Amino acid sequence: MRYDLLDPGIREVVRWLRAAGFDTYDSGDGVSKTDWIARGTAMRVPHVFIRTTPAAMTTDARDLLWAVRATGVDVQSSLVARGSAVTVEAWYCTVTDTAWMCLVGFDDAALPSTPHPSKRATEIKS
Secondary structure (H helix, E strand, O other), rough: OOHOOOOOHHHHHHHHHHOOOOOEEEEEOOOHHHHHHHOOOOOOOEEEEEEOOOOOOOHHHHHHHHHHOOOOOEEEEOOOOOOEEEEEEEEEEEEOOOOEEEEEEEOHOOOOOOOOOOOHHHHHEE
């Protein structure tokens, strides 16, 4: 992966997620692509989209949640989050039988200097 091609404020988060085994495929730091943001074609918040499978979605989303919480960051429910809250979201499309997740509001500044590179909730909780 060419991390130098990613937005500068999200590169280390993507690197951290990939090291933890998450299959990232789209990201942005919410500030670098000002023209795209103005046109509405880029998100105004830091985000990383992650591929998963329908069968693994619940476990992967839980693992992502625990991985982010292990950094000390408070993760809120996307149903009630406001402003710059960090959220973990997961979706399933019945028509295409595909699943994906998104980490929102978490950028490179939120990562500790030595982030935990594991995605398994059982490893993080122990």
